[in-house]
Amino acid sequence: MNLNQFKSGFIMTLLAATMCLQATAQVSYKTREEIPAKYKWNFSDIYESWDAWEADFKSMSKEIEIIQSMKGKLGKDVKNLVTLLDAQETMMKKAYKVYQFVSFQSTVDGKNMELQAKLQRVGIFFNQMSMATTWISPEMIKIPEATMKQWIASTPALKPQEFGLMDMYRMQKHVLNEDMGRLVSFFSQSSGTASSAFTALSTTDIEFQEITLSDGKTVKVTPGMYSHITSTYKNQADRKLAYEALYDVYYKNKNTYAAIYEGIIQSEWANARAANYESCLDAKLEGNNIPKDVYLNLINTVRENTAPVQKYTKLRKKILGLEKYYGFDGSMSLVDFHKTYPYEEAVKIVTESVLPLGKDYQAKLKTATASGWLDVYENPGKRGGAFSAGVYGVHPYMLLNYNETLDYVFTLGHELGHTMHTTLASSTQPFATHNYTIFVAEVASTFNERLLLDHMMETTKDPKERITLLNHAIQAIIGTFYTQTMFADFEYQAHTMVEQNQPVNADIFAKLWGDIAQKYYGDVSEKTKYSNYPWTRIPHFYNSPYYVYQYATCFASSSKLYKDVTEGSKKDTKAALKRYITLLQSGGNDFPMEQLKKAGVDLSKPEAILAVINQLDKLVDQLAIEIEKLEK
CATH class of the missing domain: 1.20.140.70 (Oligopeptidase f, N-terminal domain)
Structure with a gap:
């Protein structure tokens, strides 16, 4: 691994963390010093x-x-x-x-x-x-x-x-030859200017609006507050007010965001051509020897199979009793379920859930949770979200902001999947091949989430908890698989426009987004003034182009591997488990597509993609049944 790979790898780890929950912790400490050492x-x-x-x-x-x-x-x-x-x-x-x-x-x-x-x-x-x-x-x-x-x-x-x-x-x-490489290196900092401008505009210089909610509270609608309101306030008018306040801030800067995004793509295109690539996508895929057809197969297959998403949205609309359903209604709980999960209980649940991966895997996970590898609770000055990042020759370090919610129980399981992947790869591979690619990075984490779902569904008798668990699993598929593929579709078309010297601006990006969203959601969700502008606030577009599709391919891979490990004869599942553990131990000793093929997944074919789509369809049907049982 060279220096650039190291820096890129760690940056990608932090970007991946933006997928994780960023909520206000229920267990809070005024200072870091107050937190017991075992949680730091x-x-x-x-x-x-x-x-x-x-x-x-x-x-x-x-x-x-x-x-x-x-x-x-x-x-x-x-x-x-x-x-x-x-x-x-x-x-x-x-x-x-x-x-x-x-x-x-x-x-x-x-x-x-x-x-x-x-x-x-x-x-x-x-x-x-x-x-x-x-x-x-x-x-x-x-x-x-x-x-x-x-x-x-x-x-x-x-x-x-x-x-x-x-x-x-x-x-x-x-x-590149030495002279060309040196010349390109001179532009490396300026190439990041557009990304820095996005960060400044979206964090440092942004001024969020204040609103007064129906309960009389006046709040500033930051992204975190928006998430809180849209997931907890039952009054749709409150959710709409928060939505309009948040998106209006981005909408008013739509032309600036469009100029920044064009700058991002132009920089990508310049670097791609300098290194003799035919497109920005080729430049992103070639390093890991990923066939272009894998990317196109993903976005084309998902785009043509959005019926389960629309079915789920219609079910939500019915359960919530809404005359009109909007995107900002997507986070509301379907039932009143407020159970909390103390951290020690969450660790116990996650530890029990991974037993199908073997006692050795489970023992290593126990070591991870009891040895100063995890930073558990929120404290002033600590960044939000969650991630796991390795230190070769030491061990992985895992960041949490644990808040006792069900979502964070799954975040714990997810990040421990990364931690175990890093642990197994680093302990098996020499330094040169210990670092696995992003293309397989989310396999272990999402695999662990599925184990956790099944374990909790098997052990709970609370109908509301069952509904909440199913809803969590459905939203995980939509958020990790469908939404990220939709993002990947937008990126591909936006980059292609620039590569073909077509004009791009805020209106063109908005129309592109709207056309893709229509294919995914049809007329199930109502359109608003701001519906076509989410591209203005998605950090991955500006910080790591052509990254998000890997969430979807990893999800498809883990779904296939999970099925192989848990279904079939004892002989077949034992062999599948061995292949899976070998995948985690393999680090970066081969191209990721080849590693997955050895484990039993071929992403060049639509079967793996369709398996996730069928899984979502079944989960939505199961959710409808559980809701019907509760109503009776």
């Missing part, structure tokens, strides 16, 4: 002191010197290549620890300017290092492929690097 991260597992951190940080410069000393020598002797790769690996192992030690502490103490300064130091060093090593890829690619094969066969030290070294030749036409 143990940073000493990474470094015992700041002096130890400083020593590693400074020592990375020595690895840079070794790397630089190999310039012009890589093709002359295999020993030079080994020296380079050893220095890179030593440096990257330190980079994980140096970066995460500061980043994690900043995550739970965002107001600490000293930590921010240290983060800036690390960022500056990484950028300098990136510019100083642009020569490596173009020089390495000059080594003849036959020579490289011979070196790998005769040099044990190169064996762990074989997959990456040989894949380099597949990507040969996209490797």
